[in-house]
Amino acid sequence: MELTQAQANYAAYEDEHKQRLESEHLGRTALMHDGEVAGIYNDEGDAYSIGCEKYGLGNFSMVKIGAKPVHLGAFAAALR
């Protein structure tokens, strides 16, 4: 099955960019397109606006650099 832009970018981030970006840009947002880092932004809203403008929605993704897995709470866990 073909990966979506978000899935492919996430895999590229984990394999190729994560270590460098976490040491240099922790807490910022990476705008990604076709597996490459297209920009680093302080605000995820800025990354979203620029991604929409340059590539169109669905053709880019964003990664919060250094983000930890979130907890969905006991209620959500009970429904799974």
Next chain:
Amino acid sequence: MPTFGTQVADNQVMLVVAVSVPSPGDDAPKHTFRALVDTGAQSTLVTARVVRQLDAASVGMGAFMSANGQTELTDVFRLHISIPIAEAFPAPDGGETVATFARGRDLQTMLMPFDPPGYDVLLGMDILSHFHITMCQGLFVLSN
């Protein structure tokens, strides 16, 4: 202070929220969905039904901790979620008129890894923390 109040029913707080895909002109169609308030969730989540109705596109992958402690991935969508807040305005006769407005924010929402009964949005702390919330005597009050 603009407020919105609803009864706590069966020890749950359900709201109706308006959801849209953020756009430069803020002219994207808004759809309404039932939402559960969950202060135990760090992130706001939406069902696949919300994604389909809005024709939203994934803007990334997000990691969450599953019930068994494993990390799992799910799609992330940037959505504008609005919660109703009533606000009083001066009326022409000198009195007061109350209109209900939706106060909301753009935020990264995760796709629910399950299909819950009775609601399509789970409001997490990423949006709730921007409001003043009071619960007392079976009443849930949200203020801006």
